[in-house]
Amino acid sequence: MAGLxxxxxxxxxxxxHEIRRTITEADNVWFSAVTHNPAYLHLDEEYCRNETEFGQRxxxxxxTLGLMVGISVGDTTLGTAVxxxxxxEVRFPKPLFHGDTIRVETEVVELRESRSRPEAGIVVFLHRAFNQRGELVAHCKRSGLQRRRPAA
Structure with missing residues (x-):
């Protein structure tokens, strides 16, 4: 078990986190399609080139949020999350584009006992994602119920 x-x-x-991920056009189009998000900003290259300040999708x-949190799981909560x-506080201070590569770091910012579950505690993680230029592109706090170490 990898999680703590x-x-x-x-x-x-x-x-x-050691895992890095380059985001592809397929990732973005597939995710937008399966979540029924028809926003031109994600799907229409021509619109973005001519009608937005970004010039691309x-x-x-x-x-981005799901990927940032997902990258953290292997090192933090895999097999130990309840x-x-x-x-x-989910924020996206800079946009991501097809071809950008993200890396993620996670900080433990709060730990507290669970009043209703003595076999677990509540942890608050601060996740931060950076692009290949080291620019902060996303961050959020995530609260989770985490197993305590079993009695020996």
Missing amino acids: YFDDLTVGQVFR LVNSAF ANLGWD
Whole structure:
């Protein structure tokens, strides 16, 4: 199991995830299609070239959010998460485009006991995604219910 137990985490701990991912046109078009998002910003190259300040299609921000969090799972919650409790302060300060490569880092910003589940604790992660130029392109806080280490 790759994930860490609640007891293994400390506030201020930072994970610099090894997985990087170049976002393709197929990723963006597929994700937009399966989520029924017909926004021209994601699907219509001609519209974006002529009618937007970007001059090209933008990567769907919901895909960016999912990818940013997904990259973190192997190092943090794989096999130890009970449930995702929510995302807060989701921001996209710079756009992503087809061909951009992202890297992700995660910081533990809060740990607290669960009042209703003594076998688990609540962790708040701060995820940050950067493009290949080191520019911050996305960040969010994610709260999760994390298993405690089983008694020996």
